[in-house]
Amino acid sequence: MEKDVTIPEQAASSPEPLLRVEGLVKHFPIRKGVFGRQSAAVKAVDGIDFEVYPGETLGVVGESGCGKSTMGRLITRLIEPSGGKVEFDGRDITHLSMGKMRPMRRDIQMIFQDPYSSLNPRHTIGTIVSAPFRLQNVEPEGGLKNHVQELLQLVGLSPEHYNRYPHEFSGGQRQRIGIARALALRPKLVVADEPVSALDVSIQAQVVNLLDDLQDELGLTYVIIAHDLSVIRHVSDRIAVMYLGKIVELADRKALYSTPMHPYTTALMSAVPVPDPRRRGLKSERILLKGDVPSPISPPSGCRFHTRCWKATEICKTQEPPLIALKTGHQVACHHPENAPDQVPGQQVLAEAREAVELIAPAKPEASAEEPPESGATPTEDGTATPSEPAEDGAKE
Numbered sequence: 263m264e265k266d267v268t269i270p271e272q273a274a275s276s277p278e279p280l281l282r283v284e285g286l287v288k289h290f291p292i293r294k295g296v297f298g299r300q301s302a303a304v305k306a307v308d309g310i311d312f313e314v315y316p317g318e319t320l321g322v323v324g325e326s327g328c329g330k331s332t333m334g335r336l337i338t339r340l341i342e343p344s345g346g347k348v349e350f351d352g353r354d355i356t357h358l359s360m361g362k363m364r365p366m367r368r369d370i371q372m373i374f375q376d377p378y379s380s381l382n383p384r385h386t387i388g389t390i391v392s393a394p395f396r397l398q399n400v401e402p403e404g405g406l407k408n409h410v411q412e413l414l415q416l417v418g419l420s421p422e423h424y425n426r427y428p429h430e431f432s433g434g435q436r437q438r439i440g441i442a443r444a445l446a447l448r449p450k451l452v453v454a455d456e457p458v459s460a461l462d463v464s465i466q467a468q469v470v471n472l473l474d475d476l477q478d479e480l481g482l483t484y485v486i487i488a489h490d491l492s493v494i495r496h497v498s499d500r501i502a503v504m505y506l507g508k509i510v511e512l513a514d515r516k517a518l519y520s521t522p523m524h525p526y527t528t529a530l531m532s533a534v535p536v537p538d539p540r541r542r543g544l545k546s547e548r549i550l551l552k553g554d555v556p557s558p559i560s561p562p563s564g565c566r567f568h569t570r571c572w573k574a575t576e577i578c579k580t581q582e583p584p585l586i587a588l589k590t591g592h593q594v595a596c597h598h599p600e601n602a603p604d605q606v607p608g609q610q611v612l613a614e615a616r617e618a619v620e621l622i623a624p625a626k627p628e629a630s631a632e633e634p635p636e637s638g639a640t641p642t643e644d645g646t647a648t649p650s651e652p653a654e655d656g657a658k659e
Contacts, residue, residue, distance in 0.1 A: 278352065279313035280483050281337060281451060286310050286346035288332055292559070305558045306332040308507035309346070311585065314451070319477070319484040321498030321515070323491060323530070325555055328504040330487045331375070334453045337485065338372045339363055351450065368398055371444040375456035377436035381428040387414070387439055388424040394446040413442045418472060434465035438472070445476065453485045458493060466490075470497055491534050495519060500591075503527050506566040507558055509585060513592040521601040523594040525571050529619070548622035565597065572619045573598040575609035 289303040307329045314320045322330050335341045337348055339355060348356045355366060374380035381390055391410045395402060402409035411421035417438040428436055437457065444452055457473070458466040470493060476482060488494050494501055494515075501518050503511040503526065511524040522528045529549040551570045556562050562569050568578035577597055585595040588602045597606045 280316045280351055281314040281485075282347075282349040283310060283312050283337060284347040284349075286333070286336055286348065287344045288329075288336055288341065289344045302559050305507050305561060307336060308558075308561070310504075310507075310509045312502055312509060312512060314483060314485060316450070316483055317477075317481060318499040319486060319497055321494035321501040322485065322487045322504060323489065323494050323501060324504035326489070327506075327555060327558065329507040329558075330504055331455050333504070334372065334455045334485065334487050338370050338453050339366075340372070364398075367394075368400075368447045369450040371447070371449040371452050373437075373440050373444050373452060373454040373457050376460055377433055377440050378428060380440055381436060383428050386425050386427055387431075390428075390439065391443050391446060394443065398447060400447065410442075410446075413446060414439075416445070416476070417442045418468075432465075433461050434469060437461060437469055441469075441472065441476070445480065445482075448480060449482070451483045451485070453487070455487045456489070457486065459489060466493065473497065491530065503530070506556060506561050508566060508595065510567065510596070511594045512585070513594075517589070517592050523588060523592065523599040523602050524567075524596050525573055525598075525600060526567050528600050550620040550622055552618055552620060565595075568615075570618050572611075572615055574612050574615040574618070575606070576612065577606050577609055579612075 286307055287309055288307040289305050291300040292302040292304065293299060294301045310333065312320070322333065324330055332341070336343050337350075339348070339358065343356055346356070347354060350366065350370060353366075355363065358366070388407065388410055391413055392406050394400075395406055395409075407424065411424055414421055414423055419435060419438055419442070423431075423435075428439070431439065437460075441457075454473070458469050461469060473484070473486075474497060477484060484497070486494065486497055498515050501513065501515055502509050503518075503524065505526050511518065511522065511527045513523075518527065519531065522531055529551055532547065532549040549572075553570055556566065556569060562579075564580050564582055565571070565574070565578040566582075568574040571578065575598065581597070583595045583597050583605070585593050587593045588599060594602070598604050598609070
């Protein structure tokens with residue numbers, strides 16, 4: 263069952279965002295020579311803006327290397343930003359010192375991608391989960407051990423696991439331990455960096471449902487970073503699409519999946535597999551982007567996606583499109599968006615743009631002799647069923 267896309271009650275009652283990011287930048291210097299002089303910089307995050315409201319879940323998707331994980335570490339202040347501004351609960355935390363940032367750690371926590379490397383193998387589970395209380399000098403009611411055992415039960419583990427070590431648990435159980443540690447001090451904001459990508463598919467749904475249940479029970483606010491578009495669709499209220507250090511589209515989940523505006527988002531949606539063989543005929547053509555992602559050391563001028571875009575024009579090479587709202591709550595950074603009016607009409611599509619992608623027609627499902635075609639479908643001469651109406655959420659489903 264998909265998550266309700268209505269705006270959370272907390273966000274409706276609180277017009278002020280819990281997290282506000284403005285022009286966030288992180289460049290990692292590349293140094294060469296005897297004196298270690300900077301010769302270049304990896305532009306991991308290069309000016310992004312977004313807000314997260316209390317009680318909602320913001321999903322962040324994009325290819326590997328686009329800056330998603332770096333962005334997560336920047337807003338939790340695990341690494342120092344090169345520029346921009348991060349406000350949490352009305353307070354500027356962009357350049358707070360370690361000492362001043364420590365009290366804020368109670369309200370901002372992170373769940374890491376690898377559930378094993380993020381746990382100290384020499385410490386017991388009780389020591390790992392109780393560490394936030396010791397670091398913050400907090401003594402929970404009823405005693406520390408009892409409270410930690412209650413946390414273990416909250417995430418689906420047994421209190422008897424208190425004295426065990428990380429190597430004695432499966433991947434899904436280790437991730438639950440990481441979740442328990444992140445929730446120990448009842449934070450307001452949790453940043454989950456690929457929380458299920460290292461887990462088996464059978465375990466992913468359990469962890470995702472656990473995060474949903476904990477959000478409802480504890481009133482949490484999430485920023486969830488993931489590659490899996492089906493996971494993001496299930497858990498998110500709004501979704502930000504990143505490409506090469508920039509947010510290229512930011513919209514409500516339903517709007518993004520039904521009417522994506524940025525060509526890159528359209529290409530991502532076309533890659534979503536349809537597990538039901540009877541519905542594969544409803545899927546549109548697969549858009550296969552040619553070439554590799556440009557280097558973040560020297561990103562392309564203008565729109566960073568123009569080297570792989572089939573709609574690129576001369577203005578895309580020279581002028582970077584701003585992230586603007588073309589519909590209510592739907593922002594996109596594109597001169598020639600999909601499912602929206604052209605922002606710079608009359609431009610000539612570049613010759614190289616016509617060869618930037620390859621369209622792959624969807625495989626038609628074979629009709630079973632025992633099963634008649636679905637209602638609303640018309641049988642063809644070769645026995646396949648052609649849908650008479652598009653899918654409920656659009657052809658990209």
